[in-house]
Amino acid sequence: MSTSTRGTGNGERGTGRETLSVTVPRSLFPVLPSRHRATMTVLTYRDALNQALREEMVRDPDVFLMGEEVGVYQGAYKVSRGLLEEFGPNRVVDTPITELGFAGVGIGAAMVGLRPIIEFMTWNFALLAVDQIVNSAAKMRYMSGGQVGMPIVFRGPAGAALQLAAQHSQSFEAMYAHIPGLKVVMPATPADAKGLLKSAIRDDDPVVFMEGEMLYNVKGEVPEGEYLIPIGSAEVKRAGDQVTLVCYSKTVAQSLKAADLLEAEGVAAEVLDLRTIRPLDLETILASVRKTHRAVVAEEGWPFAGAGAQVVDEIQREVFDELDAPVLRVTGADVPMPYNRHLEKAAKVSPEKIVAAAKRVLYVA
Amino acid sequence: MSTSTRGTGNGERGTGRETLSVTVPRSLFPVLPSRHRATMTVLTYRDALNQALREEMVRDPDVFLMGEEVGVYQGAYKVSRGLLEEFGPNRVVDTPITELGFAGVGIGAAMVGLRPIIEFMTWNFALLAVDQIVNSAAKMRYMSGGQVGMPIVFRGPAGAALQLAAQHSQSFEAMYAHIPGLKVVMPATPADAKGLLKSAIRDDDPVVFMEGEMLYNVKGEVPEGEYLIPIGSAEVKRAGDQVTLVCYSKTVAQSLKAADLLEAEGVAAEVLDLRTIRPLDLETILASVRKTHRAVVAEEGWPFAGAGAQVVDEIQREVFDELDAPVLRVTGADVPMPYNRHLEKAAKVSPEKIVAAAKRVLYVA
C-alpha cells in the first residue's frame, strides 16, 4: 500500500529513542491529509481510534486493552466499541475503579513483554496513577540498566468538555512531558489519531496518549489499513509566512479558525500542529519561526510551566535573533474550571484570543 | 521586636491572594540576612524549620503535624525532633504509609478549619497523593464558591540527595506550580526556611513547601522569634549588573558559587533567589533583567516544562527588548537519576554549568 512506507521509523520495536535524534525529511509529512494516496474513509476521531485499536489487536496478540468500562459498556466514550465482542474478555478487560492499581497491572504485564493499552476514563482520574506512571513506567528501563522494556500506552480523553467543572476539566500534558522516560502524544485529527495511536502501540516506551474529549465526534478523512505517523513529528496544518501558530489537540482547530480570521485581515498565519509534545519536533518549529519571525503558542492547559512554556523556551533560545517579537502564549485561564457555562467559556482558549495574540506579535494591535 | 513588622502581609489569615497583586517595597527585603537587626542565632536549615514548626504550634492550637515517622521516630530527617514530646500525640501524628490517605485526612481537617502540616517523607512519595493535592486541596475553595478554605501545608524534602537513584531523587515543583489554587515555596537558607514556613502555616491556601534534602545541614543566621517572609517574594542574594542568575532551593548556593567564579573572571553576576515558585515575584525578576539584560535560570529538576521554562517565558515576553541574549537554562539532565555516583554528578546542576551558561549569554564563551 502506498502509505505503508510513510512514517515508520519510530513505530517499529526497538527504535523508540531514535525520534529524539533522527531527522525525518519534511517531504515525508504531507501538509494535508487529503494528499495521501491511500484509500480514504471519512471517520470520526472516535472511530479512527477504534480502528487503530482493532488493527493493532489483530496484528499482535500481545496487545490488550484494559480500563474502566472498556468492555461490557463499550467504553465510557465508546472508543472501544465492539472490541469485547471481537477479542473477548481476556483482551478487553474491565477493571474496578482503581487507576493506581490497573496502571500498575499494565506496567507489570509490560515488564514481561505484553503490550498493554491502559485506558483512563479521563486523564483527570489518572492523577491517582501518577506514581505508577512516573515511578514505575518511566523509570523501569533506566533503573534496570536497560533490561526491562516498557511497551505500554496510557490513553484516554484529556482537557475540558462542557461544564464538567473543576475536577473533570483538566489538561495534564505538561506534567507528563516533564518526565524523562515518557512520550506524550496529542492528536488533533482523525487521521493523526489513527496513525499516532498505531505508532504508540508499537512503541517500546511508555506513551501517554491524550485524546480530546471534545474531538471524538470530529470527522475527517482517514487512510485505510496500515498508516503510521512517527511519534515526535509535528505537522504544518496550514502554511503561512507572517506568524506561526503553534498548537496541538483542541487548539489546532481553533488555530485554523484563527488563521481564517487573520487571513480576512490580510495576515498569512502558519498553523503548526505539534502532535507530539514529548519529544518535541523542534526542527519543524524552528523552521517555521525562521520563516515567520513571530510565534504564538496556544494550549488548552494552565499557563504556569505549561507545555507552551517549553516551546517558548526553545524558540527564544534557538532562534533568538530571528524573532521580531516576543513569543506569546494563549492558555486556559489560570483558575480551576468553573461550572457556569459563561465563566467556562471565558476560561477557555478561543480563536479570537489566538487572533488577538497574533496581532500583538505582529504589532498590529 | 524589630523584625516583627517585616514581611507580614501574606502571612496573616485571609490575605493570601494579595501576594498575587500587592507590590512589596524592595526595601523590606534585606539583601543579606546579617543586616537584620533582630537577635540572630546560627541554626541549621533543619533546626530553623523545627523552630518554625514549634513556634507556630505554640501560637495556634489548630496547627498540627502529621506524616510518616514525624513523632516517635523524631522525623525521618529529624525536622520534627522534640515536637512529639512537647505537643503530644494528638498534635504530632504518626501515620501509616498512605500518602494519598493522610494527605486527604489533612485536607478534610483543613475543610473544618484546622491548620494541618502534612509531612511527606520525601516529595517522591507524594506522587501517590497528587490526586488529593490537585483534585481536592487546590479545587476546594473555588468549587465551593469560596465557602471552604484550605489552610494546609504539604512539606518535605525535594530533589536529589546522594545516590538515591531514580525513584528517590526527583524535583516536582513544576508539577505543583502548574496548578492554580496551590502556592509553591522552596527556601534556600535557614532564615528563609523559617520565615517562609511560618508564613505558609498562617496562609489560608494550600502551600506546597519543598525543602532541600541536601540543605538540612546547612547553617546560617536565623532571626529569633517572630519572623515572617511573605510568600511570593524573591530576594536578590547577591547584587551584580552583568547577568542575572535566577535560582531557588539548592541552585542558590550553586549560583552564589558561580557568581564567585564569574567575579574572578571580572563578571558581576546578580543572584536572584525566587524563594517562591508560585506566585512568581515577576517584578523582582524583571527589575533585575532590566538592569543586566541577560539571564540564566538554574533549577534542579528536568528541563521540559520546568519552572525555569515559565521564568524564561515571562522574561522574554515582558522585557523582550531589554534582552541582549536569549535566556539560558541550567537544569538537571533529562534522564531518570542514575545510582552510580559519577553519573549522578554528571546529571546534576553545578556551579561550573551555571558559569558556562552565563558566559554564553555574555557571549564570552
Add this chain to the structure above:
Amino acid sequence: MATTKAARKADTKTAEKYRGYLRQMLLIRRFEEKAGEAYSLGKIGGFCHLYIGQEAVAVGCLSQLRPDDYITATYREHGHALTRGIPARQVMAELFGKVTGCSGGRGGSMHLFDVSRGFLGGHGIVGGHIPLAAGIGFAIKYRQQDRVSVCFFGEAAVNNGAFHEALNMAGIWKLPCIFVCENNRYGMGTALDRATATWNISERAASYDMSREVVDGQDLTEVMAAMDRAVVRARRPAAPTLLEIRTYRFVGHSMSDPIHGHYRTKEEVEAHRRRDPIVIWGDRLKEEGLIDDAALHAMDEEVKAEIQDAYDFAEQSPDPAPEALYEHVYAGNGERGTGNGT
C-alpha cells in the same frame, strides 16, 4: 389524663416526623425528575447523576444527625443536599450554574456545598472524599467534640485505595466516622461482582477493626435503625462504622446512560422498581393511619409546587459576573462565606 395527652402529643410529633420523611423522599424524587427534564432542555449542563430509587438512604441516614454534624458525598448528592436542608431553590440554581446556587454556580451538580449546614460537598473523584471524611472525623476528635462525620459513597469506591487507606486510619485512631456505602450494585456499567472480590462489602470492615452492618436501603425503617446504632457508636467515645446499604438506582448512571441496556436488563430494573422506597414508606404510613391518599396527593402537589418554584428561581437567577472567574482561586479574593465552619 396528662400522660395520655403527652403520649398523644409525642405520637403527633412522631407522625409529623414520619410524614416529614415521606415528604423529603418525595422532594428528592420530584426534584430529580425536574432536573432530568431541565437537563434535556439544556438548562443544566455537564454530568448529572440522579438519585431516584435511593431516596431512603439519604433520608434515613440524615434523619439521625444533629445540625452540627458533617456530611460528605459523591457527585450523586442532590438528595443528600436537599435532605440536609439546602433549599431546593439553591440546589436547582446550582445545577443551572447560577450565582444563587449553593456553590455560587461554580460547582454544579457534582459539587454542592453548604458550610452553614455542615454539607461539605459534592466530590467527583470516586473514593476521593473518603479520606476527607476521615480528616473531618480527625478534626472532631482533635477538638474533643461529639460530632459525627458521615461519608456517602457508592459500592464501586470500596475497591479504591483511598477507601482502604481512610478506613484503616479511622480504625486505628477510632475516628467518629460513619462510612455509608450505598450499594446500588453497579458502578456505571460494572456490576459489583465483576469489580469486587468479595460479594459482601461490609465484611471488609473486619480489615479495619470496625463495626459493620448490612442494611436494606429500600426500607427507611431499617436505614434509620442502623444509622441510629452507628451514630451512637460514633459519638463519644468514638468508634467508626461501615454501613453497607443495599439499594438500586432506578435510572441510568448519568443523563447520558440509558436505564437499561448493555449492563442490566429491563426485567432486572423493573423487578427492583417494585421495591420503591417511597411506596414502601408511604404504605407503612397508610397502614398505621398516619396518612391517607388525599393527604399524600396534597403533599405531592405541594412538593411539585416547591420544585416548580425552585426551577423558576433557578431560571430567573443571574449568572455569576464575568469577574467571578478569578475569584476564590485563593483566599482574600472574594470570599462569600466565613470560610470553614468550626
Add this chain to the structure above:
Amino acid sequence: MATTKAARKADTKTAEKYRGYLRQMLLIRRFEEKAGEAYSLGKIGGFCHLYIGQEAVAVGCLSQLRPDDYITATYREHGHALTRGIPARQVMAELFGKVTGCSGGRGGSMHLFDVSRGFLGGHGIVGGHIPLAAGIGFAIKYRQQDRVSVCFFGEAAVNNGAFHEALNMAGIWKLPCIFVCENNRYGMGTALDRATATWNISERAASYDMSREVVDGQDLTEVMAAMDRAVVRARRPAAPTLLEIRTYRFVGHSMSDPIHGHYRTKEEVEAHRRRDPIVIWGDRLKEEGLIDDAALHAMDEEVKAEIQDAYDFAEQSPDPAPEALYEHVYAGNGERGTGNGT
C-alpha cells in the same frame, strides 16, 4: 537393595538441598555484613537496607519456585536476589554502582534486576510493586502459562492503597500470584499496631476472596511448607495467596537507623535475635546428622571467601562510561539485554 540405594540417593539429594539452603542463608548473612562494612567505608552510597534476621523467608519461599517463575521485591532485596541465583559479584557490584552490577550500576541497592532469572526488581516505593506483581500474574494467565508471580513486601505496605487495589484484582481475576508479606513488625520506626487497624494481617485476605496463611518466618521448614501449598494453588488452575510471614529484622531499617533506640528496645531486639533462622536451621541439620560443626565452619569459610571475592570484584570493576548517562532512557538506545523476557 535397589530401593534402599535409591532412597539413600534421594536422601543424599535432600541432604544436599538442605545444606544448600543453609549455605544460601549464610551467604545472605555474610553478604549483608560485608555490605554494611562497605557502606561505612563509603564504597556503597544511597540507602542500603539489610536483610539480616529475615533470611529464612527468601530462602524458604524461593526454594519452591521454578526458574521460569517471576519475582518482585522491595528495596530490601539483596537476599532475594542472591537466593534467586544472581551471583554475589553482580549484586555487590551493583551496590558499588559499577557497570558489572546486575543493573549496570544504574539501580543500586534498591533496584536489583536480572531478567534472565525472572528477577524483576528491586522497587523503592512502598507498595508500588504489588500491582506490578499482579500484572505479571495477569500476563502469565493471559499467555496460559503455569508460572507463578511472587511478590515480597513489608507489613507496612498492607495499609497502602496499592496493596488493596492489587489484591482485589488478583482476587477477582484469580491470578497466579503469591503475595508474601514479610511482617518484621516495623515499618521504619512504626510498629505494626500503630499503623494497621488489624493485628492479624493475613485476615485481610478475606476482603479479596484469597487463601491465606500465617507463617513462622524464622523457621525455614514452616516457610517452605506454606510456600509449597501456595505454589500448588497458584499453578493452574490459578488462585492467589496472601502469606503473612512473621519475622524480625535484627538490624536497623537502613544503614542510618540504629539497631534499637526510639522505637524498640535493646531487650526486644535481643529476644528476637535468639530466634536466628540460620541457627534454627543449622541446629536442625545437626540434629538430623546432615551437617557437623566442622562442615558448618568450612561452609562459612567458603561463603566468606565468595563474599570477599564479590567485594574485590565490585571494587575492581569499572564505573559506567560517562555516555551511559543518556542510555536506556528510551528503547533503541543502548539496550544491553533482550528487553523483557517472555
